[in-house]
Amino acid sequence: MSSEMVSEYTVVHEKAKSFYESYDRKEELPHQTHFCPGCGHGIVHKMLAQAIDELGIQDKTILVGPIGCSVFTYYYFDVGNVSAAHGRAPAVATAMKRSRPESIVIGYQGDGDLSAIGSAEILHAANRGEHITVIFVNNGIYSMTGGQAAPTTLLGQKSTTTPGGRSAATEGYPLHVSELLATLQAPVYIERVGLGDNKQIAQAKRAIKRAVENQVRGLGFSLVEVLSPCPTIWKMPPVEAQHWVNDVMEKTFPLAVLCDRTKEAVPRPLAAAGPALEDIPHLLGVHEEGLPEGNSAAIKRPAEDLDLRVRVAGFGGQGVLLLGEVLAEAGLDAGLEVSWLPSYGPEIRSGTSNCHVRLAGRPIDSPLVVEPNVLLAMNEPSLRKFYASVHPDGWILYNGETIPEECNRKDVHVLACQFSQVADELGDPRVANMVMLGALLEIAAVLPEASIDAALLRLVKNQRWVQLDERALARGRELYKEAEVSHACRG
Amino acid sequence: MRRQLMKGNEAIVKSAILAGCRAFYGYPITPASEITESAAECMPKTGGVFLQAESEVAAINMLYGAASAGVRAMTASSGPGISLMQEGMSYLAGAQLPCVIADITRGGPGLGNIAAEQGDYHQVVKGGGHGNYRTLVLAPDSVQEMADLTALAFELADRYRNPVVVLADGFIGQMMEPVEFPQKATEPRQPDWAVLGTAETRGNLVTSLHLDLNESESHNLALEAKYRLAEQLETRAEEWQTEGAEIVLVGYGIIGRILKAVTAEARAMGLNVGLLRPITLYPFPTAHLQCLTNTARVFVVVEMSNGQMLEDVRLALNGSIPVEFFSRVGGIVPSTEEILNFVRIQAQRYLPAVVPEEERMVNV
Amino acid sequence: MMDEAKRDRGLLRIDTDECKGCGLCVEACPPKVIRLSDRLNHSGYRTAIYAGKGCSGCGICFMACPEPGAITVMRLTNRKSDVSTGLEGATQCAGN
Numbered sequence: 002m003s004s005e006m007v008s009e010y011t012v013v014h015e016k017a018k019s020f021y022e023s024y025d026r027k028e029e030l031p032h033q034t035h036f037c038p039g040c041g042h043g044i045v046h047k048m049l050a051q052a053i054d055e056l057g058i059q060d061k062t063i064l065v066g067p068i069g070c071s072v073f074t075y076y077y078f079d080v081g082n083v084s085a086a087h088g089r090a091p092a093v094a095t096a097m098k099r100s101r102p103e104s105i106v107i108g109y110q111g112d113g114d115l116s117a118i119g120s121a122e123i124l125h126a127a128n129r130g131e132h133i134t135v136i137f138v139n140n141g142i143y144s145m146t147g148g149q150a151a152p153t154t155l156l157g158q159k160s161t162t163t164p165g166g167r168s169a170a171t172e173g174y175p176l177h178v179s180e181l182l183a184t185l186q187a188p189v190y191i192e193r194v195g196l197g198d199n200k201q202i203a204q205a206k207r208a209i210k211r212a213v214e215n216q217v218r219g220l221g222f223s224l225v226e227v228l229s230p231c232p233t234i235w236k237m238p239p240v241e242a243q244h245w246v247n248d249v250m251e252k253t254f255p256l257a258v259l260c261d262r263t264k265e266a267v268p269r270p271l272a273a274a275g276p277a278l279e280d281i282p283h284l285l286g287v288h289e290e291g292l293p294e295g296n297s298a299a300i301k302r303p304a305e306d307l308d309l310r311v312r313v314a315g316f317g318g319q320g321v322l323l324l325g326e327v328l329a330e331a332g333l334d335a336g337l338e339v340s341w342l343p344s345y346g347p348e349i350r351s352g353t354s355n356c357h358v359r360l361a362g363r364p365i366d367s368p369l370v371v372e373p374n375v376l377l378a379m380n381e382p383s384l385r386k387f388y389a390s391v392h393p394d395g396w397i398l399y400n401g402e403t404i405p406e407e408c409n410r411k412d413v414h415v416l417a418c419q420f421s422q423v424a425d426e427l428g429d430p431r432v433a434n435m436v437m438l439g440a441l442l443e444i445a446a447v448l449p450e451a452s453i454d455a456a457l458l459r460l461v462k463n464q465r466w467v468q469l470d471e472r473a474l475a476r477g478r479e480l481y482k483e484a485e486v487s488h489a490c491r492g
Numbered sequence: 493m494r495r496q497l498m499k500g501n502e503a504i505v506k507s508a509i510l511a512g513c514r515a516f517y518g519y520p521i522t523p524a525s526e527i528t529e530s531a532a533e534c535m536p537k538t539g540g541v542f543l544q545a546e547s548e549v550a551a552i553n554m555l556y557g558a559a560s561a562g563v564r565a566m567t568a569s570s571g572p573g574i575s576l577m578q579e580g581m582s583y584l585a586g587a588q589l590p591c592v593i594a595d596i597t598r599g600g601p602g603l604g605n606i607a608a609e610q611g612d613y614h615q616v617v618k619g620g621g622h623g624n625y626r627t628l629v630l631a632p633d634s635v636q637e638m639a640d641l642t643a644l645a646f647e648l649a650d651r652y653r654n655p656v657v658v659l660a661d662g663f664i665g666q667m668m669e670p671v672e673f674p675q676k677a678t679e680p681r682q683p684d685w686a687v688l689g690t691a692e693t694r695g696n697l698v699t700s701l702h703l704d705l706n707e708s709e710s711h712n713l714a715l716e717a718k719y720r721l722a723e724q725l726e727t728r729a730e731e732w733q734t735e736g737a738e739i740v741l742v743g744y745g746i747i748g749r750i751l752k753a754v755t756a757e758a759r760a761m762g763l764n765v766g767l768l769r770p771i772t773l774y775p776f777p778t779a780h781l782q783c784l785t786n787t788a789r790v791f792v793v794v795e796m797s798n799g800q801m802l803e804d805v806r807l808a809l810n811g812s813i814p815v816e817f818f819s820r821v822g823g824i825v826p827s828t829e830e831i832l833n834f835v836r837i838q839a840q841r842y843l844p845a846v847v848p849e850e851e852r853m854v855n856v
Numbered sequence: 857m858m859d860e861a862k863r864d865r866g867l868l869r870i871d872t873d874e875c876k877g878c879g880l881c882v883e884a885c886p887p888k889v890i891r892l893s894d895r896l897n898h899s900g901y902r903t904a905i906y907a908g909k910g911c912s913g914c915g916i917c918f919m920a921c922p923e924p925g926a927i928t929v930m931r932l933t934n935r936k937s938d939v940s941t942g943l944e945g946a947t948q949c950a951g952n
């Protein structure tokens with residue numbers, strides 16, 4: 002063998018390495034694509050495959066395919082492949098990139114896929130600046146389904162659903178998605194290119210590579226829209242279709258770099274690794290070591306047949322839910338079974354609020370308190386709403402001077418008192434809930450004070466409020482005892 | 493073991509993360525929003541991804557992406573949002589991707605209201621999406637089960653490579669009860685079928701497209717085989733005082749809790765009542781129900797929906813025993829009292845033995 | 857070996873199995889050295905044919921072609937070598 006200088010032919014353009022050698026996922030004709038002769042998708046596929054080759058990212062690439070004529074991206078690209086539902090590739094790609102930030106995630110979409118059914122997904126992925134690359138193949142029509150109109154169909158262009166040609170009056174104007182997306186702040190690179198002639202093709206190839214390279218460099222969201230011929234649906238020979246891109250389509254969709262922030266964009270650093278596995282229960286606040294021991298030993302009476310069913314009701318802002326929560330927390334601290342169920346939803350907005358609390362010695366069946374043995378009515382509407390539900394021999398604690406005549410019941414105990422006023426005298430009318438809770442605790446006579454303190458500390462973060470709440474609880478206890486002695490408040 | 497007081501909606505998230513879930517995509521909706529909020533707080537600090545999606549459609553497709561990338565992922569919503577996720581669920585099932593979806597139901601149809609209802613049974617248990625697929629459905633009745641069944645949901649999702657729904661209602665999501673969690677977090681696994689963007693997984697493909705009809709049929713049959721296996725292995729139900737029960741109450745979720753109170757009161761009245769609470773709604777605990785026909789004279793199904801689970805109970809019993817139905821709809825919770833009345837009426841119809849002495853003598 | 861001076865800068869290889877006869881390469885080629893065959897191949901396409909000379913190796917036809925591997929373009933390079941890459945195969949295929 003000689004080793005002198007010789008002139009030889011060496012391959013300079015050949016099938017990209019990131020294409021499969023043979024398309025074995027395809028049922029038949031594994032040596033050629035499924036595209037029609039002259040289809041722009043094939044050209045775009047080649048450009049993308051070449052970009053992947055040139056950037057050396059075949060092993061890192063995840064290609065999210067669309068629904069449309071290019072649904073079979075996985076037949077051809079020898080990369081990780083995922084096929085998305087119609088229009089959802091940006092959502093799928095978002096999650097893949099976020100969970101696998103080291104990978105290169107490329108979404109491939111048609112114009113129906115991206116600009117119609119998937120318009121929300123692409124808009125928001127772009128607006129969040131997802132670090133993905135989107136290849137947007139605009140052939141102005143729904144090709145796969147046989148040529149129905151797309152948002153990108155040109156004015157006057159005939160389709161099977163605009164048989165007389167698209168009219169602005171009825172179908173609106175061609176949607177300029179790339180221009181729309183370029184108004185957003187997050188995308189780093191958006192360009193519209195075409196496959197209309199050699200020059201355009203060369204530029205399209207550069208743009209696609211750039212859009213992928215931006216992701217390799219960690220810069221952010223990039224999208225390339227490619228005006229692409231569909232000879233079959235357009236009913237034109239391939240060469241004519243190519244010229245039509247140039248001569249007609251481009252008039253509506255001018256080729257341009259619509260946004261380029263690659264210079265300013267700061268590469269995103271890879272996220273730090275997550276915490277060690279053994280730290281997770283602590284981080285979630287569910288590790289036993291972080292939980293209080295409780296004061297079950299201090300419980301005041303045998304709990305077996307304890308069954309405290311409390312309904313708390315009042316205006317929003319009166320601390321109805323907190324009252325219930327303190328009670329439930331304290332019950333748990335004392336080793337009881339507890340449940341707390343809030344009213345939620347529109348009624349909160351209209352200003353009233355209520356919750357169900359159960360404390361019991363045995364497992365609690367229904368957490369709903371339909372027939373409370375204690376009703377804490379923090380205002381009159383609540384009293385009117387719930388007084389009749391109180392179990393005979395139960396208690397009504399009412400935040401008011403006296404029970405209105407119509408709400409009087411002979412078979413229940415009543416402690417009616419201006420709890421809000423008492424609270425105001427203590428320093429803040431908002432601790433009326435704790436004054437009432439104090440009275441309730443005295444009536445129920447089961448929870449150790451240590452449990453109440455523990456519950457308050459857990460739920461009330463502000464030290465000043467804890468102190469105020471404690472005074473309020475004490476005052477509530479007194480109120481009940483005074484009432485016990487004098488019977489003054491009893492109904 | 494020390495327990496802590498927690499909302500059901502929060503317990504779901506903590507349990508999910510402990511089970512190795514590292515991605516949450518959601519969209520706010522009452523009464524499920526706390527799940528999304530809690531995930532927003534917990535996911536990032538435990539090394540996971542949280543994102544509020546632009547819609548439930550996007551959220552479920554993000555789950556599709558995360559699951560494709562081999563990550564344990566979850567979302568949460570309620571009626572209207574679950575309706576929007578149905579397309580995605582069909583794709584997830586078709587592509588055999590595991591994930592967990594929490595449905596904290598509210599009133600319907602349409603905008604309905606936000607009160608707790610059980611009207612999502614059909615769309616979740618029967619599969620509201622297209623094609624021959626099922627979702628496995630777990631129905632917790634307490635905050636503890638919200639935690640436990642969420643962890644189980646991730647296991648089942650992986651085992652069957654299928655979406656699993658945790659179907660709870662507004663009450664169970666919103667209420668607080670004591671709960672305890674496993675003290676060790678599960679290592680996030682990395683399945684070999686996932687697409688990770690690595691050399692080893694380059695040949696992997698996630699798709700639900702099967703153009704070849706024979707291949708498509710085999711795929712459908714393979715899915716079906718998984719569901720049959722789940723029916724054999726995964727059915728769960730709680731039996732409560734069912735031994736010798738002549739009247740068997742059947743209800744899930746919050747209704748199961750109410751029916752426990754009904755059972756206690758009915759028994760106090762001398763009625764021989766028991767409760768079967770399905771925990772898996774799909775696969776449905778058919779065999780559990782059938783076992784109870786030895787003693788049962790009547791089954792009483794109670795729902796906060798218009799007879800959706802009722803159909804499954806009837807299918808399970810196949811006409812062997814009468815099935816009666818009681819429900820409140822529109823977000824109203826049936827009270828213990830009204831259910832008890834209904835049960836008493838059924839007792840009079842089906843259990844002549846409990847008719848008071850005097851009446852029986854008249855009859856003779 | 858051919859006379860070095862007469863050899864074209866480029867050489868084209870067309871896989872007529874893969875080619876779908878769309879003619880985009882014919883349109884794209886600046887020196888117009890590609891044409892479509894008069895006869896149909898077994899898939900019914902008039903596939904592209906290289907004229908056999910005149911290729912500059914510019915690669916324009918390659919990028920214009922929608923099929924991944926229908927076209928391979930080679931270029932004449934001077935290098936020190938003891939293997940002659942592609943040449944034999946290329947000349948064989950060039951007339952396809």
Ligand SMILES: Cc1ncc(C[n+]2csc(CCOP(=O)(O)OP(=O)(O)O)c2C)c(N)n1
Nearest residue numbers: 068069070087111112113114142143144145
């Ligand atoms: C939810 C849903 N609706 C409709 C369809 C049917 N469908 C398949 S492809 C397609 C249009 C694709 O058009 P485009 O995105 O422009 O791709 P092209 O085929 O033109 O490349 C439609 C409507 C579907 N698969 N899924």
Ligand code: SF4
Nearest residue numbers: 037040070144231233
């Ligand atoms: S119908 Fe159009 S877009 Fe679809 S493969 Fe054929 S040429 Fe391409």
Ligand code: SF4
Nearest residue numbers: 875876878879881921
């Ligand atoms: S462009 Fe490609 S497919 Fe079309 S005729 Fe030329 S070689 Fe054949």
Ligand code: SF4
Nearest residue numbers: 885911912914915917
């Ligand atoms: S490489 Fe250039 S000159 Fe050669 S056939 Fe192709 S387009 Fe023509």
Ligand SMILES: [Mg+2]
Nearest residue numbers: 111112142144
């Ligand atoms: Mg299209």
